[in-house]
Amino acid sequence: MIKPFQFKASDVTVEKRETVFRGFFRMDKLWLTHPRFDGRNMPVFTRELFLRGDATCVLPYDPERDEVVLLEQFRLGALGRDQSPWLLELVAGMNESGESSEDVARREGQEEAGLSFTKLEKICDYLVSPGGSTEMIYLYYGQVSTEEAGGLYGLEHEHEDIRVHVVSADEAIAMVGDGRINNAAAIIAIQWLQLNRARLRAGCQ
Structure with a gap:
């Protein structure tokens, strides 16, 4: 059986790269090729790459009170879907x-929660x-x-408008379960809390 990760970054050849948009974010177009799993080389193809930059996300949790802090704010990417764009x-x-x-x-x-x-x-x-994006979340x-x-928090010059909510851990977990929380970072972190909640609570006693 062939193990995964037989290829590495140096196996990718970028024939050409140009910036096609630069605004609040940046978009590049790349012409590239790489080896295929069947031993052939992929013909040169194009892809657009969204250069988003990396970000850090934190789940604030009080193990003594068993409460989670969540931030409510407007997100453009959720506009036009069958839900509120305030997440x-x-x-x-x-x-x-x-x-x-x-x-x-x-x-x-x-800055965002006074925490x-x-x-x-x-x-x-x-x-x-x-x-299609370079973004890594820590x-x-x-x-x-x-x-x-x-x-209420947020930097006005960055057009931030944030309401800080405190909810029980049980309520946060329930909101993931029923879809009221549907962004990746919050889902991953709250599910991690489910797995580690007893350990965190025991550590504060």
Whole structure:
């Protein structure tokens, strides 16, 4: 049986690359080829690549009160679907040059929700949509106190308008189950919480 990952990045040949759009985001067009699994070479083909940049997301959770903090804000990508384009999400922000993902987590916790994390634990890193986007998400659990959490946040000059909600862990899990939460980072993090909830709660006693 042939094991996966027989090819690597150096097996891809980019014949040509040009930027076709540069605005809030950037789009490049690539002409490329690579080997096929059957031993032949793929003919040169084109793909558009969305250069999104990497981001860090954090699930704020209070293990003593068994509560989760979720952020409600407008998301253009959900507009036009049979749902509200105001989504319940995690604390999140784009990674800037020179920042670690932990730095981003702590900065965004303050900016978006007024939260200070007493502990950060890595959940996973994942590619958001590798068929056409470069974006990698660095996903964390952040331990917080939810006793005074809540309110309105966001940077006006970045056109952010955020309402912070505190919900029980059971309610957050239920919202994933019934589809009220349907964005990848929140789903992954809340399902991770299901698996690790007992450990996190035992650790704070």
